[in-house]
Amino acid sequence: MAGSIQSLERAAAILRLLAGGERRLALSDVANALGLAKGTAHGILRTLQQEGFVEQDKDSGKYQLGAELLRLGQSYLDVHELRARALVWADDLARASGETVYLGVLHQRGVLIVHHVFRPDDTRQVLEVGSMQPLHSTALGKVLTAFDPVARAELMESEREAFTPHTVTDLDAIDAEAAVVRERGWAQAVEETWTGVASIAALIQDRRRNPVGAVALNGPVERVCTTEPNGTAGPVRPELVVSVREAARAISRDLGAPRF
Amino acid sequence: MTTSNGQYIAAIDQGTTSSRCIVFGADGRIVAVDQQEHSQIFPQPGWVEHDAEEIWTRVQSVVSGALAKAGLTREDIRAVGITNQRETTVLWDKATGKPVHNALVWQDTRTEELCKELGRNVGQDRFRRETGLPLASYFAGPKIRWLLDNVEGLRERAERGEILFGTMDTWVIWNLTGGVDGGKHVTDVTNASRTMLMNLHTLQWDDKIAESMGVPMSVLPEIRSSAEVYGEAVGELAGVPVASALGDQQAALFGQTCFDVGEAKSTYGTGTFLLLNTGEKVVNSYHGLLTTVGYRIGKEAPVYALEGSIAVTGSLVQWLRDQLGIISTAAEIETLASTVEDNGGAYIVPAFSGLFAPYWRSDARGVITGLTRYVTKGHLARAVLEATAWQTREVVDAMEKDSGVTLSALKVDGGMTSNNLLMQNIADVLDVPVERPYVAETTALGAAYAAGLAVGFWPDLDTLRANWHRAAEWTPRMDEATREREYKNWLKAVERTMGWIEEDQTSGH
Numbered sequence: 011m012a013g014s015i016q017s018l019e020r021a022a023a024i025l026r027l028l029a030g031g032e033r034r035l036a037l038s039d040v041a042n043a044l045g046l047a048k049g050t051a052h053g054i055l056r057t058l059q060q061e062g063f064v065e066q067d068k069d070s071g072k073y074q075l076g077a078e079l080l081r082l083g084q085s086y087l088d089v090h091e092l093r094a095r096a097l098v099w100a101d102d103l104a105r106a107s108g109e110t111v112y113l114g115v116l117h118q119r120g121v122l123i124v125h126h127v128f129r130p131d132d133t134r135q136v137l138e139v140g141s142m143q144p145l146h147s148t149a150l151g152k153v154l155t156a157f158d159p160v161a162r163a164e165l166m167e168s169e170r171e172a173f174t175p176h177t178v179t180d181l182d183a184i185d186a187e188a189a190v191v192r193e194r195g196w197a198q199a200v201e202e203t204w205t206g207v208a209s210i211a212a213l214i215q216d217r218r219r220n221p222v223g224a225v226a227l228n229g230p231v232e233r234v235c236t237t238e239p240n241g242t243a244g245p246v247r248p249e250l251v252v253s254v255r256e257a258a259r260a261i262s263r264d265l266g267a268p269r270f
Numbered sequence: 271m272t273t274s275n276g277q278y279i280a281a282i283d284q285g286t287t288s289s290r291c292i293v294f295g296a297d298g299r300i301v302a303v304d305q306q307e308h309s310q311i312f313p314q315p316g317w318v319e320h321d322a323e324e325i326w327t328r329v330q331s332v333v334s335g336a337l338a339k340a341g342l343t344r345e346d347i348r349a350v351g352i353t354n355q356r357e358t359t360v361l362w363d364k365a366t367g368k369p370v371h372n373a374l375v376w377q378d379t380r381t382e383e384l385c386k387e388l389g390r391n392v393g394q395d396r397f398r399r400e401t402g403l404p405l406a407s408y409f410a411g412p413k414i415r416w417l418l419d420n421v422e423g424l425r426e427r428a429e430r431g432e433i434l435f436g437t438m439d440t441w442v443i444w445n446l447t448g449g450v451d452g453g454k455h456v457t458d459v460t461n462a463s464r465t466m467l468m469n470l471h472t473l474q475w476d477d478k479i480a481e482s483m484g485v486p487m488s489v490l491p492e493i494r495s496s497a498e499v500y501g502e503a504v505g506e507l508a509g510v511p512v513a514s515a516l517g518d519q520q521a522a523l524f525g526q527t528c529f530d531v532g533e534a535k536s537t538y539g540t541g542t543f544l545l546l547n548t549g550e551k552v553v554n555s556y557h558g559l560l561t562t563v564g565y566r567i568g569k570e571a572p573v574y575a576l577e578g579s580i581a582v583t584g585s586l587v588q589w590l591r592d593q594l595g596i597i598s599t600a601a602e603i604e605t606l607a608s609t610v611e612d613n614g615g616a617y618i619v620p621a622f623s624g625l626f627a628p629y630w631r632s633d634a635r636g637v638i639t640g641l642t643r644y645v646t647k648g649h650l651a652r653a654v655l656e657a658t659a660w661q662t663r664e665v666v667d668a669m670e671k672d673s674g675v676t677l678s679a680l681k682v683d684g685g686m687t688s689n690n691l692l693m694q695n696i697a698d699v700l701d702v703p704v705e706r707p708y709v710a711e712t713t714a715l716g717a718a719y720a721a722g723l724a725v726g727f728w729p730d731l732d733t734l735r736a737n738w739h740r741a742a743e744w745t746p747r748m749d750e751a752t753r754e755r756e757y758k759n760w761l762k763a764v765e766r767t768m769g770w771i772e773e774d775q776t777s778g779h
Contacts, residue, residue, distance in 0.1 A: 088599065091601040106739065
């Protein structure tokens with residue numbers, strides 16, 4: 011088999027053997043079952059042990075699957091856990107900015123809204139938890155696309171609808187913007203999905219610094235953007251960018267991410 | 271009295287597991303928080319104690335901590351308010367300020383037998399007309415009696431006037447205002463209403479009940495309103511008016527600005543407490559609720575409330591996590607429940623230690639019912655969330671029957687409000703909107719509001735109401751037929767829990 015690495019194949023075979031039921035195997039059992047020299051099997055087992063994929067029982071010297079394998083399987087963050095941790099910070103962002111706040115995660119080629127805090131003006135607003143927003147034209151989507159390779163791949167496959175004259179649909183242009191977003195750590199979308207609406211978003215990371223979601227502030231262009239001398243909308247207000255980034259950092263810290 | 275220009279209000283929240291100090295700005299936003307836990311002491315099964323001196327040390331420390339975090343000094347603080355775990359009882363020596371025994375915590379059940387004795391031939395409702403409460407081990411009066419009976423020489427010292435009683439508000443205020451050196455020995459109407467010694471109508475200690483309970487009047491603090499200046503602080507907050515006290519659930523009612531008759535709040539935590547404002551009327555409960563004082567502002571008329579407590583709500587989710595291992599974090603209950611459309615016919619009634627409001631059946635034990643081969647763990651997760659919703663519905667129904675008031679919306683707070691599915695479910699089964707405000711710390715906010723009102727920091731209730739903003743709202747989506755059918759099934763499931771414990775089984779398993 012061209013290009014395959016023998017020691018990795020053998021390591022995989024050992025893991026499968028150990029996973030075949032709740033059991034502990036001695037070195038000789040492993041070597042015999044896979045037709046390996048004892049020395050070879052021992053070398054692989056020792057490496058797997060160092061990585062935490064295999065554990066050795068102190069008394070019997072037998073091998074079993076390690077806890078690290080379990081952690082690999084559970085490393086995704088439950089979105090409801092994300093909401094519970096983000097609640098206070100999202101509330102604070104909405105209250106301080108006076109605008110709507112969303113938390114979004116990547117889901118089926120779009121952004122799934124997992125938390126929504128109303129604008130604090132007590133007008134009738136409808137909870138949008140569970141709804142989807144597009145990846146290419148929202149600040150939430152742009153942040154996820156910039157930091158999450160899976161999102162970038164999904165974007166390539168999806169239809170990029172031009173919702174307004176401002177929507178960016180060209181992949182090269184999207185990639186160029188993603189590079190800027192990675193550089194400065196936040197994204198904006200001004201009237202790219204909804205006319206009259208601007209949004210700012212920043213990344214939320216877990217304790218391994220994996221991208222797990224994004225937090226965004228949405229509001230009317232008049233309030234979210236500065237006004238140019240000629241009366242048109244300018245860049246988004248820097249103080250709002252600061253608030254969004256602070257909220258993202260605070261949520262990430264609560265998820266165990268190291269301080270930035 | 272010094273009048274300061276402070277732009278902030280501090281609230282001390284002396285809770286069951288920790289003490290906190292939160293500094294609020296004029297718009298009700300949190301400026302800084304500091305928190306410290308204290309030891310839980312379990313001398314034997316069913317007994318729970320706190321070291322009151324440790325609590326006072328923690329309180330002092332969190333006050334300093336919150337000021338430091340906010341970058342403020344006592345000059346910036348216009349007033350300080352207190353909210354506290356209710357019913358927890360401490361007795362101390364007036365001359366030395368030393369507690370004569372650990373505080374008996376509200377959860378402590380050592381007075382159960384004593385309460386039965388006190389009921390004599392009348393039963394647990396012997397003092398209900400005057401106090402609004404049934405004879406149960408939570409309340410402070412019987413705890414005082416236990417201490418007087420069991421700490422050597424204490425009754426004699428109490429009768430000589432050497433001993434003071436307090437719930438945690440009283441203990442904190444006495445120490446805060448000087449302790450042995452002129453400390454004010456006061457409590458507020460809401461805390462006094464949980465002692466079983468106060469007459470709800472006169473808002474004074476009832477000397478007949480005190481006598482029946484064997485509590486000398488000399489140990490009791492003066493009953494004051496919930497929002498007035500009791501005295502000036504010494505120490506870190508020297509000169510700052512101590513201007514409010516409210517039991518924690520009443521403080522949450524106040525913090526949620528439930529100032530009108532018919533407004534209600536529900537705090538979802540390990541257990542759940544629902545309080546309904548009944549205005550100036552003392553509403554007797556015939557459906558298993560408690561009648562209590564909601565708050566009293568200065569010399570204004572008192573505002574009463576009906577209270578319904580649900581013993582097991584968040585703790586049912588914890589049970590699924592810790593005892594069954596079906597989920598690994600509490601938040602995952604929603605993920606699991608979202609894998610299915612409905613409960614699949616399964617119902618869980620968590621009567622772990624009997625049924626509380628509105629049934630009060632100690633012979634009941636929990637059931638999972640309606641099981642078929644079709645039911646998955648997703649269905650059970652849904653049944654867990656529905657159990658909290660239906661229990662809320664039962665308490666709301668009881669409140670409507672007792673008060674004649676129909677609920678138009680429910681204001682919610684507490685940790686479980688982050689559970690979207692649960693909040694939607696509550697709106698569905700109550701058929702009213704469920705509203706979550708911005709500040710999750712409604713308890714501390716309520717104490718701050720009352721203190722701010724007392725010193726004129728906020729002019730009136732309308733100003734406070736204007737600070738309340740809706741952060742989320744869940745509107746009912748369930749159709750009437752489904753709601754009726756599901757409620758009927760729930761009530762059938764509840765019926766299955768009753769009578770499980772036979773008379774001669776006292777072990778509680």
